Amino acid sequence: MTGTELLEQRAVISGVGQSAIGRQVDRSGFQLTLDAILAAVADAGLTVDDIDGLAMFPGGGKANLPGYASGDLYEVQDALRVTTTWRQGQVEGMSLPFYGAAQAVATGQARHAVVWRTVKEGSAARHAGGRPAYGSIHPEAEGPLAWLLPVGMLSPVTQVAPFATRYMHDYGLTREQLAWIPVTQRAHAALNPDAVYRTPLTVDDYVAARMISWPLCLYDCDVPVDGATAVVVSAAETAADLRAPVRIEAMAGVIDGRPSWDQWEDMGRVGHATGAALWARTDLRPADVDAAQLYDGFSIEAVWWLEAMGFCGTGEAGGFVEGGKRIALDGELPLNTWGGQLSGGRLHAGFGHTAEAVRQLRGEAGDRQVPGAEVVAITNVGGIEAGAALLTRWSR
Amino acid sequence: MAPVEVTGRGVVYSYTVNHQRWLPDLEVPYAVVLVEFPDHPGVRVAGRLRGCAPDDVAIGTEVEAGFEPGPGGFAIPSFTAGRGDA
Numbered sequence: 001m002t003g004t005e006l007l008e009q010r011a012v013i014s015g016v017g018q019s020a021i022g023r024q025v026d027r028s029g030f031q032l033t034l035d036a037i038l039a040a041v042a043d044a045g046l047t048v049d050d051i052d053g054l055a056m057f058p059g060g061g062k063a064n065l066p067g068y069a070s071g072d073l074y075e076v077q078d079a080l081r082v083t084t085t086w087r088q089g090q091v092e093g094m095s096l097p098f099y100g101a102a103q104a105v106a107t108g109q110a111r112h113a114v115v116w117r118t119v120k121e122g123s124a125a126r127h128a129g130g131r132p133a134y135g136s137i138h139p140e141a142e143g144p145l146a147w148l149l150p151v152g153m154l155s156p157v158t159q160v161a162p163f164a165t166r167y168m169h170d171y172g173l174t175r176e177q178l179a180w181i182p183v184t185q186r187a188h189a190a191l192n193p194d195a196v197y198r199t200p201l202t203v204d205d206y207v208a209a210r211m212i213s214w215p216l217c218l219y220d221c222d223v224p225v226d227g228a229t230a231v232v233v234s235a236a237e238t239a240a241d242l243r244a245p246v247r248i249e250a251m252a253g254v255i256d257g258r259p260s261w262d263q264w265e266d267m268g269r270v271g272h273a274t275g276a277a278l279w280a281r282t283d284l285r286p287a288d289v290d291a292a293q294l295y296d297g298f299s300i301e302a303v304w305w306l307e308a309m310g311f312c313g314t315g316e317a318g319g320f321v322e323g324g325k326r327i328a329l330d331g332e333l334p335l336n337t338w339g340g341q342l343s344g345g346r347l348h349a350g351f352g353h354t355a356e357a358v359r360q361l362r363g364e365a366g367d368r369q370v371p372g373a374e375v376v377a378i379t380n381v382g383g384i385e386a387g388a389a390l391l392t393r394w395s396r
Numbered sequence: 397m398a399p400v401e402v403t404g405r406g407v408v409y410s411y412t413v414n415h416q417r418w419l420p421d422l423e424v425p426y427a428v429v430l431v432e433f434p435d436h437p438g439v440r441v442a443g444r445l446r447g448c449a450p451d452d453v454a455i456g457t458e459v460e461a462g463f464e465p466g467p468g469g470f471a472i473p474s475f476t477a478g479r480g481d482a
Contacts, residue, residue, distance in 0.1 A: 129420075131417060133418035150472040151442050151472055152444060153442060158414050158416075158428065161412035162429075165410045165455070166410035211413075212416045213413070213416060214412050214413040216412075262440060262441075263440055
């Protein structure tokens, strides 16, 4: 694609900001949202008056998991008193936090758009007695969930688990191999003061942990938290006004299966078409990636993304992660350097992953900094939605 | 588009055994299977597996389709194990 200016290269990520993140944070979703937005705008080197685009995830408010959706767009705009020339009710359509905003600033519909995601799932889980399930807000099963909830597939983990079972059957992945993803990410979280769980985790701890939905145990599941992340996306032409922009080298999102948790033919390949589309938009190759922030709502999704992105071959991820050396901070592909959602907290939808990618590319990742990181991969979701991007240092 | 009647035995494409008590009165553990039907390519149905211990489920197990009473008086899919090859 050399010589062709991609749409996403007319956009930059200019700011990231986060609220306090914890299992329970004693602030409302609205307060958390404003904390994150104001931090992100300042991080970009901008003021609130510069913002002319707003979007949030999720947009429809249809989510049926307690604490899943917070940070109302109308309420936020009213609080900020900004004039918008572009708004989007949702960012789930393309499965990357900045996908729609990048399109907006690249085409002149806005100059600086802020996109946020706020969760109160930690508090909600506590209020639900530790058992947040689909249907506990609205006791109706609608749409695709109507086929799943009545038979006892009451949580995302129960829905993804059969595909983990199938992947293990087909490729021989063992639980002892899979353990190295949460174990290694926990070691990264120990270096991240904002991570939720920072105490050491071992493979023995993993094997002894209680089963949630076979073959996925407690440590295969991300951690419900309270917290907000905001991302500012700016037109590349404004770079001189920005403190530390990061380039979007390429982004893609392809759905080539039935968008349903039970009908997708082979969930282990959910990101493969997205990975292929991404690499077709850049001259960079997987070996050029200095760190990977791969979606890890469940550990098995990171397995699938390693393969979908071509960091290893199909069926090879178990061997790739075993022992943890390749995916450690000093390994060939440092994985989820902030701890990921498994230890850093379920900030969801790629927002935590995006914030970390930006910090790594600026050299602002503190004790967990990957020295000289110039190219960072982000992937998102990995079940009925898929998105991937390469972010690069501005100086490149 | 119209509904299609599916008959014949199914085969377990994959499964999970759920151990987490998501609802206060939920009995655990239980096996949930994704069942495909060799005579009807493209059809996959999720359901509980009955008639065997949850951990006896395996990929490739042949199952018979049936129904049991579900919430709101609706019938929900349920499967019983036949013979398996795995």
